Amino acid sequence: MPRIGFHASHEQISPRQLLADVQHAEGAGFQMAMCSDHLAPWSERQGHSGYAWSWLGAALATTDLELGCVSAPGQRYHPAVHAQKIATLGQMFPGRFWVALGSGENANEHVTGDAWPRKEQRVQRLEESVSVIRRLLAGETVSRDGLVRVHEAKVWERPDPVPRLIGPAVSVESAARVAAWADGIATLNQPVERLRRLLAAYRDAGGAGPAALQIHLSWAPTEEEAEAIAHDQWRTNVFPEPVSWDTAQPEAFDAMAEHVTPATVREHVRVSADLGQHRAWLAEYAELGFDDLYLHFVGQDQERFIDVFGEQVLPELR
Template structure:
């Protein structure tokens, strides 16, 4: 059976309010949670970007949910530090924490002052980082040279239950590549055929573990409200790679988003005031074979969404 979780967007909601929301989500019947890990939002209107790892400790303590985080080791984060962070949470909350690892976005990574590498170099750097993280979690002393430099690192606190290192992908090619190293796959909603191809590319090439989907959606009491929320908060998030990878600042996203239409937003966000329509969309994703589906309401107030989907949508999906 598919698990239905909530996605917690640090770029849109401050950490205290986000903690309140995820506690409410557990009480409303959500099975799990995941969160982003950004230094910068995609728009000045979104206006937040708290440190995910501090928040995760609080959220894991405040709930009994499993949690995941989408992280980009290699530039902003040294992989040995990420291994230590993963190990600490996995030790404190056995079996409840996983990390999805990706190649990152320049809007978060430029703060180091280092050049932004080509995509192929970033992919190689991610593989090198995964190798470091796995080695440290296994108890090895790790030294490396090259794209990732490590000098005699060793984790002194390690979990008894190894946390999953999941691959983050938005293309069929990346999903196939993740099958070579990841313990699962996470992606975002896209046309049905592309999602089928991504799952097949991962599974057919030996991909193990769960396949997970983050679904961007906008719901409100009226269609006009749902559309207004989606357009206000997510019109800077419609751009495919490499644009979304390579822009530097929140204000740059706002500039390129000025001419985006509502119809473009609806291609990447499921927008509807009709709960039956959301149920139909979510059932369709489950039928594709996703093991976990994380619902991301793109609005900044999650209260009505959590209460309504907990009372009316989740029970229908599970019946």
């Protein structure tokens, strides 16, 4: 069976509480953790967005977990600054940190005042940024022009080992493309057949390294409560591309989500009061070939979820 990890959602929980939650998750038997990196939440009801990189230092220092982060270089973060952050955490906590480098969302990047590029430019900017970050982590001095401009940059901290640069991908096409540069792949829960094709596309394109799946789920003692939690917190996260990429403000997501039904949320979140059903879903994902499963309980109060899954779900999956 794959390793089971905890997802720390900065958009939904204050960084102080989230630090306590990840420590609690380690004690309950979760084997690793990952977090988001947002400047803004998806909804005003979520209401948070602590700085992930400060939090990562504290989480790595106060647990023994491996931790990862999904982050976007190129606009809000210059890739030289990104490389310095990656190198610092890698040097402080050898072998315990990875980062998934994505093309980003307008909700987090528009604050720079720069235009939000079209998708193909964002992908090219990401690939240029990854090249810069890899060269800097290898100790090179980097100068370049293009969508990403760098002048005589050098990162003086040299992590050993170099943290893995993971390729986040939601579509089959993206999975095949990130295989050219990634040390592994990370994706979200989707229909099983689509996940099977996504993994195959990554491997067939030469993609190496571990495959990770982040699973949005909602559990509560009753089906009604589990559904209400998911609908309250995650109905702004059901929109397809390009809406999720291009929308700039939480209030816009909230306005669009006014008519999203619980049934629609269930298409994106694994909702059930039945722990056996959650175990079955996770076992099905494991059979697809994922090495790591990160569980994201979409509610804001994590304590009950951590305790119950730690006692009744994780041991059976192992």
